[in-house]
Amino acid sequence: xxxxxxxxxxxxxxxxxxxxxxxxxxxxxxxxxxxxxxxxxxxxxxxxxxxxxxxxxxxxxxxxxxxxxxxxxxxxxxxxxxxxxxxxxxxxxxxxxxxxxxxxxxxxxxxxxxxxxxxxxxxxxxxxxxxxxxxxxxxxxxxxxxxxxxxxxxxxxxxxxxxxxxxxxxxxxxxxxxxxxxxxxxxxxxxxxxxxxxxxxxxxxxxxxxxxxxxxxxxxxxxxxxxxxxxxxxxxxxxxxxxxxxxxxxxxxxxxxxxxxxxxxxxxxxxxxxxxxxxxxxxxxxxxxxxxxxxxxxxxxxxxxxxxxxxxxxxxxxxxxxxxxxxxxxxxxxxxxxxxxxxxxxxxxxxxxxxxxxxxxxxxxxxxxxxx
Ligand SMILES: *Cc1c(COP(=O)(O)O)cnc(C)c1O
Numbered sequence: 001x002x003x004x005x006x007x008x009x010x011x012x013x014x015x016x017x018x019x020x021x022x023x024x025x026x027x028x029x030x031x032x033x034x035x036x037x038x039x040x041x042x043x044x045x046x047x048x049x050x051x052x053x054x055x056x057x058x059x060x061x062x063x064x065x066x067x068x069x070x071x072x073x074x075x076x077x078x079x080x081x082x083x084x085x086x087x088x089x090x091x092x093x094x095x096x097x098x099x100x101x102x103x104x105x106x107x108x109x110x111x112x113x114x115x116x117x118x119x120x121x122x123x124x125x126x127x128x129x130x131x132x133x134x135x136x137x138x139x140x141x142x143x144x145x146x147x148x149x150x151x152x153x154x155x156x157x158x159x160x161x162x163x164x165x166x167x168x169x170x171x172x173x174x175x176x177x178x179x180x181x182x183x184x185x186x187x188x189x190x191x192x193x194x195x196x197x198x199x200x201x202x203x204x205x206x207x208x209x210x211x212x213x214x215x216x217x218x219x220x221x222x223x224x225x226x227x228x229x230x231x232x233x234x235x236x237x238x239x240x241x242x243x244x245x246x247x248x249x250x251x252x253x254x255x256x257x258x259x260x261x262x263x264x265x266x267x268x269x270x271x272x273x274x275x276x277x278x279x280x281x282x283x284x285x286x287x288x289x290x291x292x293x294x295x296x297x298x299x300x301x302x303x304x305x306x307x308x309x310x311x312x313x314x315x316x317x318x319x320x321x322x323x324x325x326x327x328x329x330x331x332x333x334x335x336x337x338x339x340x341x342x343x344x345x346x347x348x349x350x351x352x353x354x355x356x357x358x359x360x361x362x363x364x365x366x367x368x369x370x371x372x
Pocket of ligand 1 (some may be wrong): 057058059084086129130155157158179181192342353
């Protein structure tokens with residue numbers, strides 16, 4: 001094994017492996033059966049929803065959910081610029097117009113006032129994305145959206161176990177989506193889910209992810225669907241991991257406390273907020289933003305860390321600057337200074353659940369030298 005310290009490594013325990021083995025031994029390999037429902041039910045319960053629809057990844061969850069809202073040319077969708085491309089793909093495919101909002105420089109989440117001010121009579125959807133362990137301040141947006149009848153969805157891919165004013169992220173708005181990619185708090189390697197209380201929407205999504213067979217006649221099709229099924233053994237891994245969610249979050253918190261202590265005296269970096277009025281950071285990643293006075297960008301430090309055997313990742317690169325917008329006639333976008341600043345100066349450092357104290361010390365020491 002190499003001594004490289006990866007930015008994030010999933011922790012798969014013997015209990016996880018035993019449960020997956022049990023499910024496979026019973027013959028549940030495909031995307032059907034009791035172990036799929038079990039994971040869907042457990043996730044729904046975690047987020048106080050009535051329905052869970054498992055899919056093959058978090059991007060797919062966003063895509064079929066947004067597809068089900070029947071957007072088209074002329075419709076506007078409000079979303080943060082500072083997020084992953086997965087939030088944007090289906091908006092573009094549907095021909096709707098993305099309306100990008102900037103982020104708050106401290107919470108790194110979408111700016112609530114900007115969201116509210118961006119609403120027009122063409123707004124057909126608002127996508128709230130919780131970033132790096134802190135939630136969006138949702139209440140003001142949910143209130144305005146409800147008054148105007150605009151659907152709101154929550155991308156909670158980074159927010160397993162996170163709460164907003166004491167209520168679970170993933171429980172707000174029309175529906176929420178999760179990812180279970182290898183670096184998320186709960187992982188199944190690849191996997192995703194939509195959660196909702198809307199029975200009709202849930203049934204529609206269940207059909208869409210499973211080739212949209214006609215309910216009365218299998219292999220007969222009235223609707224164009226996909227195969228986005230998540231396998232039973234992936235679901236089993238998720239169920240097994242969910243049992244450990246509290247200890248997973250505790251470990252992330254310990255790592256973050258260690259890094260905070262190591263770096264809090266440096267004025268060359270901005271650390272994540274520990275909490276806001278409405279939430280406590282659960283540190284899905286440990287991000288840092290370099291001071292523009294001292295650094296060109298995060299690239300140099302990330303390169304040096306890599307040479308020292310330490311993994312890191314840049315922050316999201318803002319969506320409103322993505323070259324692909326040009327193919328959709330959307331290349332003209334107003335500047336969003338905070339998103340651009342976060343994308344340029346932000347990066348995150350190793351916080352995998354299996355990281356050792358020795359590795360943490362190594363990271364703190366090497367990062368400390370580079371930012372001092
Ligand atoms: C990881 C992530 C996704 C995408 O999930 P995949 O399972 O990798 O497709 C979507 N949104 C956010 C905010 C994410 O962090």
